[in-house]
Amino acid sequence: MNIPEKLGPEKLAKKPAPRPARSLRLKNTLIGWSFVAVASLLIGIFYFFPMVQALIMSFQSGTGVNLSFVGFENYIRLFQDPVFLTTVKNTVIYLIIQVPVMILLALFLSVVLNNKTLKWKGFFRTAIFLPCVTSLVAYSVVFKYLFAPDGIVNMTLMKINLVSEPVQWLTDPFWAKITIILAITWRWTGYNMIFYLSALQNVDQSIYEAAKIDGASAIQQFFKITIPMLKPIILFTSITSTIGTLQLFDEVMNITAGGPGNSTMTISQYIYNLSFKYTPDFGYAATVSYAIVILIVIFSIIQFKAGGEKK
Amino acid sequence: MMKKFLALLFVSLLVLSACSSGSGSEADADTNDIKVWAWDPNFNIKAAELAKTAYQEENSELNIEIIEYAQDDIIQKLNTSLSSGTTKGLPNVVLIEDYRAQSFLQSYPDMFYAVDDAISIDDFAKYKQPPTSFEGKQYGVPFDSGVAGLYVRTDYLEEAGYSIDDLKDADWEKVIEIGTAVKDATGKQMITQDPKDLGLLRMMIQTSGAWYLEEDGVTPNIANNDALKEAFRLYKEMIDVDLVKPHADWSQYIATINNGDISMLPSGNWITPSVKAEASQSGKWAVAPFPKLPGMESVNASNLGGSSWYVLNIPGKEKAAEFLGQTFGADGDFHQQFVEEVGGVGTYQPAAEGEAYQAEDEFFGGQKIMSDFAAWTEEIPQVNYGLHTYVIEDILANEIQKYLQGEDLDTVMENAQSLAEQQAK
Numbered sequence: 001m002n003i004p005e006k007l008g009p010e011k012l013a014k015k016p017a018p019r020p021a022r023s024l025r026l027k028n029t030l031i032g033w034s035f036v037a038v039a040s041l042l043i044g045i046f047y048f049f050p051m052v053q054a055l056i057m058s059f060q061s062g063t064g065v066n067l068s069f070v071g072f073e074n075y076i077r078l079f080q081d082p083v084f085l086t087t088v089k090n091t092v093i094y095l096i097i098q099v100p101v102m103i104l105l106a107l108f109l110s111v112v113l114n115n116k117t118l119k120w121k122g123f124f125r126t127a128i129f130l131p132c133v134t135s136l137v138a139y140s141v142v143f144k145y146l147f148a149p150d151g152i153v154n155m156t157l158m159k160i161n162l163v164s165e166p167v168q169w170l171t172d173p174f175w176a177k178i179t180i181i182l183a184i185t186w187r188w189t190g191y192n193m194i195f196y197l198s199a200l201q202n203v204d205q206s207i208y209e210a211a212k213i214d215g216a217s218a219i220q221q222f223f224k225i226t227i228p229m230l231k232p233i234i235l236f237t238s239i240t241s242t243i244g245t246l247q248l249f250d251e252v253m254n255i256t257a258g259g260p261g262n263s264t265m266t267i268s269q270y271i272y273n274l275s276f277k278y279t280p281d282f283g284y285a286a287t288v289s290y291a292i293v294i295l296i297v298i299f300s301i302i303q304f305k306a307g308g309e310k311k
Numbered sequence: 312m313m314k315k316f317l318a319l320l321f322v323s324l325l326v327l328s329a330c331s332s333g334s335g336s337e338a339d340a341d342t343n344d345i346k347v348w349a350w351d352p353n354f355n356i357k358a359a360e361l362a363k364t365a366y367q368e369e370n371s372e373l374n375i376e377i378i379e380y381a382q383d384d385i386i387q388k389l390n391t392s393l394s395s396g397t398t399k400g401l402p403n404v405v406l407i408e409d410y411r412a413q414s415f416l417q418s419y420p421d422m423f424y425a426v427d428d429a430i431s432i433d434d435f436a437k438y439k440q441p442p443t444s445f446e447g448k449q450y451g452v453p454f455d456s457g458v459a460g461l462y463v464r465t466d467y468l469e470e471a472g473y474s475i476d477d478l479k480d481a482d483w484e485k486v487i488e489i490g491t492a493v494k495d496a497t498g499k500q501m502i503t504q505d506p507k508d509l510g511l512l513r514m515m516i517q518t519s520g521a522w523y524l525e526e527d528g529v530t531p532n533i534a535n536n537d538a539l540k541e542a543f544r545l546y547k548e549m550i551d552v553d554l555v556k557p558h559a560d561w562s563q564y565i566a567t568i569n570n571g572d573i574s575m576l577p578s579g580n581w582i583t584p585s586v587k588a589e590a591s592q593s594g595k596w597a598v599a600p601f602p603k604l605p606g607m608e609s610v611n612a613s614n615l616g617g618s619s620w621y622v623l624n625i626p627g628k629e630k631a632a633e634f635l636g637q638t639f640g641a642d643g644d645f646h647q648q649f650v651e652e653v654g655g656v657g658t659y660q661p662a663a664e665g666e667a668y669q670a671e672d673e674f675f676g677g678q679k680i681m682s683d684f685a686a687w688t689e690e691i692p693q694v695n696y697g698l699h700t701y702v703i704e705d706i707l708a709n710e711i712q713k714y715l716q717g718e719d720l721d722t723v724m725e726n727a728q729s730l731a732e733q734q735a736k
Contacts (some may be wrong), residue, residue, distance in 0.1 A: 063698070064418020065394055082730060083705070148563060170559040171506050173712070256559070259507035261709035276387050276703040279414035282394060 058290050060283035067283050070102045074287035084288060086262045088295070090177070094266070095245045095299075098181045103238055106189050111226060112194035125197070129190040136187075140254035143183045144170065147255075173263035176256050180264055188244070192237045199233040200226070237308040242299050246290050246292055267292050342627040344374045345553040345634060348404035350382040353584050355406055355618070357653045358454070358680070362638035365645045370539075370637075373630060382408065393419040401623055403631040408618045409442040410700040413528060415621075416445040417698060423450045423621055424628040428558050430440075436658040438693040441528075441648035443619045450621055452635040455581065456656040457617025458688040459514045460598040462586060463575035464499075465676060467494030471496035473716045477597035480611055483515070483545045486575070486602045490554050493574045501554035501575050507708050511577055515542040518601060519609035520692035523704070523731075528697025531731035533707075534724045541604050547715055568682070577601065579615035580656045586674075587654075593674045600687055612690035617658075656684040663688075706730045 060067040061074055080086055113125055131139065146153050147169035154166040169179045173284070203226070211221050227234075249268035252258060258265035258273075265273075267288060274285040347363075349355040356379050363375045380388070385405060392401050393415075416423060423449040432440055443451025444521065456721040465475055471492040478486065504511060516522060522539035524531060533539060549555050556572060558564045568576055569589035583594055586596060603609035620639060622631045638645045639659065646662030649655050651670070662668075663685040671677045678689030710727040714720060 063414070064390075065396070066418065066420075077733075080733065083734065144560065148559065149557070168557065171557045257507060259505075259559075261507070261712045262705065263709075263712075274725070275706070276383070276390055277705075278419055280336065280390050280699045 001052040052284050054286045054289060055300050057283050060286075061281060062283060064106060064280050064282075070283070072077065074284050077284065078287055078291060083262055083265075083270060084267070084291070087265050088291075090262075090264060091246060091248065091266050093177065094181060094248060095186070095242060098184055099238060099241045099245060101181075102192060102241065103234065105185070106282040107190035107196055107227075107230070107234075109189070110193045110200060111222060113193070114197060114200045118215070125194075129194055131187050131189075136185070136250035139187060139252055140183065140251045143179070143186075143251075144255045147179050155249045170256055171260050173260055176260060176264045180252055180255060183278050184245070184248070187251075188241065192241065193235055196230060196235050199230050203229045231307065235303065239300050239303055242303065246296050246299070267295075328348050340618065343372055343630070344376065345627055345631050347375060347377045347404040347406075348380055348385050348388075349377070349406040350380060350385060352379055353582075354375070354455070354581055354653060354655060358649055358655060361648050361652065362634070362645055365643060365648070366638050370634075373491055373634065375634065378402065386411065389415065396505045397459065398422075398623065398625045401625060403623060403625065403627045404635065405623065406618050406623050407451070407621050408616060409439070409457070410616075410696050411440045412451060412619065412621075413445065413696060413698050414419075416450055418438070420445075422624055424624045424632060425450055426452055426622055426632045426635065426640075429632040430640030434526070434539050434640065436660060436688050436691065438614065438657050438691045439617075439619065441693060441695040451619035452621075452639050453619045453658045454639060455617055456476060456658045456684070456688045456691075457579040457581065457614045458656055458684050458691060459577065459579050459601045459613040459615045460680075460684065460687065461601055462578060462582070463597050463599055464571070464574045464592075464595055465597045466595045467497050467574040474601060475597045478602070480600065481602050482605040482609075483602045483607045485543070487549060487552070487554065488574060490549075491552055494554060499554040499574050501549065501573060502577060503556045503564060503573050505560070505564065506712070509704050509708055509711070511629040512539070512707070513704075514577060514601060514613040514615050516605060517613045517692060517694055518603050518611070519607055520694055522694040522696060523707075524697040524699060524735075526695055528695040529699070531699070531703060531728055531735055533703070533731055534721075534728035536724075537607060538604055538609070540604070540681055540720060540724060541607065543711060543714060543720060545604075546711065550715055556573050572670075579617065580680075581616060583654050583680070590672065590674075594676050596675050597678055598675060598680050598683060600683075610690050610692060612687040612692070614691050618680050650681055656681065656688060658688065660689075671676055702735050703731050706734065 014202050037285075049307045057067070058074055059069055061070045062068050109128060113121060113128075118124075145151055148154070149166045149168065149170075151169075153169065154163075156161045156276060158165075167175055169175050183297065207225055207229075208221060210223060218223065234271070245272065247268055248266045252264050252266050252269055256264045271288050271292075274281055274288065313373040323432065347359050349359055356377060359377045363377060367373065367375065385407075389401070389405065392398065400637075412651045427449045430449070430452055432444070432449050432453075436456065439451075439453035440449075443449065443453055461478060463475060465477060468474060468489065471489070473489050477489060481489075482686035487501075502511070506609060516536070519538040521536055522533070523533065523536075523539070556567060559568055565585050565588075567573055568582075568586060569592075571592065576586070586592075601613045603611050620635050622628050622635065637643075639657075642659070642661045646657055646659055647665045647667040649657055650662075650665070650667035657663075663682075668685050669679060670681060672680050706727050710723050710730075714723040
């Protein structure tokens with residue numbers, strides 16, 4: 001799609017300039033294009049070229065370099081592949097539980113921390129934002145040890161007599177999902193909170209004052225003023241979180257490695273397994289990656305429809 | 312001005328396209344720099360260092376560089392480089408696990424260099440040949456054995472009134488019986504298991520010469536695989552009577568062993584250094600032959616892991632092959648040092664008569680474990696690991712959960728069979 005744009009300046013440059021007025025306009029256009037050209041060229045080579053290559057590859061199958069065209073077989077296989085369907089199911093479970101919980105938590109925290117009378121504001125903000133600067137792999141490994149059968153979480157729960165024997169946080173299909181959700185919530189809540197905080201600071205205080213004079217309670221102010229004012233930001237964060245969750249890889253790979261069975265495996269991890277863990281089938285792996293693209297598009301459209309302005 | 316700018320654009324385009332077209336004109340020059348990739352600094356890397364020292368005593372002009380990567384990283388690097396067709400940055404020699412070897416040899420034909428001239432495969436344990444060769448050519452230089460044994464806490468056994476002799480030539484029913492008695496006496500569970508890693512089942516079925524795949528190395532063999540069914544049944548039995556302590560990763564695994572939480576440890580011989588790491592348990596361990604499967608043809612010997620060296624088809628290949636042939640594939644001091652300093656069991660048969668194999672190990676109560684392992688190595692049934700070990704293992708790891716939760720064994724196996732046929736292509 002970018003190819004005509006890229007060719008633009010070069011083609012035009014070969015023509016001799018006919019009239020001074022047009023030549024000036026042409027020159028301006030050319031300069032404009034030349035600024036865009038470098039970026040488009042690089043994007044073309046490093047984004048669109050691999051994307052097209054991957055699309056072509058998704059119609060091929062075979063081991064390693066022995067790829068051959070198989071038509072739509074990979075896409076048919078996709079819908080019959082129980083592992084793929086399980087990974088989609090797992091990813092969607094993470095999505096519909098984790099994203100709303102995280103968004104609400106982030107909203108709540110940002111409103112609390114936006115309170116003018118709160119002391120140690122800077123400290124609390126930093127503390128909640130800090131998880132975002134940790135490396136994905138490093139925090140995953142720490143979580144794995146926290147939630148190990150004899151890890152600190154189990155030890156604490158047992159010491160305060162909440163459970164009588166260790167919860168299998170990593171080896172039970174249900175609890176393993178909970179562990180993953182807890183981990184990503186911890187990692188990303190602060191990140192979203194920062195967006196809400198900065199948006200809140202742009203909300204005119206007089207609106208709240210007027211509401212107060214009219215006798216609105218704090219809860220009413222939150223739902224009737226804060227939420228509507230933050231709507232575009234909420235939409236933005238929910239879309240980026242959705243995309244992030246659909247691409248989830250590091251945490252699952254490092255905390256549970258997809259186990260037990262396939263019960264925590266995500267789509268991205270399945271792509272990794274198809275390419276590197278099993279006998280490599282890069283063609284089918286490319287097909288699965290395109291499935292993620294399609295899913296992201298679908299979810300984003302749904303969110304735009306649900307949260308966007310009604311025009 | 313404009314022209315200059317356009318010229319610059321064209322140049323940058325040219326440079327970029329030159330980058331992408333790659334280095335086709337690479338000279339097939341001979342090189343004296345040999346790079347070796349392997350994982351596990353205590354075992355494989357140490358062995359490679361020993362081989363390097365031994366070889367350089369006579370061939371000092373060859374520069375051998377040994378580089379340590381995690382096994383997963385090696386697999387990734389090989390796959391990405393080989394599939395893109397570039398050999399730049401690849402080593403001359405790489406260690407590949409036997410379970411994965413066919414997957415590489417068949418996925419990237421012509422990328423590996425046959426070593427028929429450098430070694431004689433008949434010198435090595437027989438079971439090593441199918442995974443390391445392809446289309447009649449020998450590609451791998453067989454390295455460590457991965458021979459399996461049943462590591463046992465003799466002090467726990469004694470508390471329950473048993474001794475290590477009760478485990479000689481035992482089958483799994485007998486082992487479970489002893490394990491249950493030990494648990495009643497000491498409160499310690501029998502084994503530890505990662506629900507996602509079916510190494511135990513792999514060892515079990517190889518004792519009767521069976522594998523996840525038929526002998527052709529491609530067709531899944533699950534629904535009618537009696538050995539696998541029996542292994543599933545035994546696994547469930549162990550879980551049902553609470554003999555299995557779960558762990559989720561390697562460090563938990565090692566901690567469970569070193570803390571004395573389990574009475575038995577079925578594993579490959581490469582676990583020895585990790586067991587011995589807990590020096591306070593010296594004299595409390597022994598190694599019994601691997602238990603066989605009850606009620607069917609099965610021997611007291613099996614294998615877990617084990618790997619071989621491969622030479623990549625890039626400049627320096629002849630020298631790399633010769634280096635491997637003169638060390639891992641020849642009867643020299645190297646093999647004795649490998650036993651003495653690394654504690655590894657090789658697969659090079661003529662070396663097994665050496666003195667180092669006869670040493671008694673105080674940690675294992677004076678047992679000659681090396682000599683025992685070497686003897687069991689010769690009995691390991693030969694199977695073709697084929698292409699799909701890890702795909703099928705993931706399927707089975709999932710299906711076995713259903714079986715453990717009470718689904719019928721035959722239904723589970725048939726389901727796994729059809730899944731495997733769908734996915735292992």
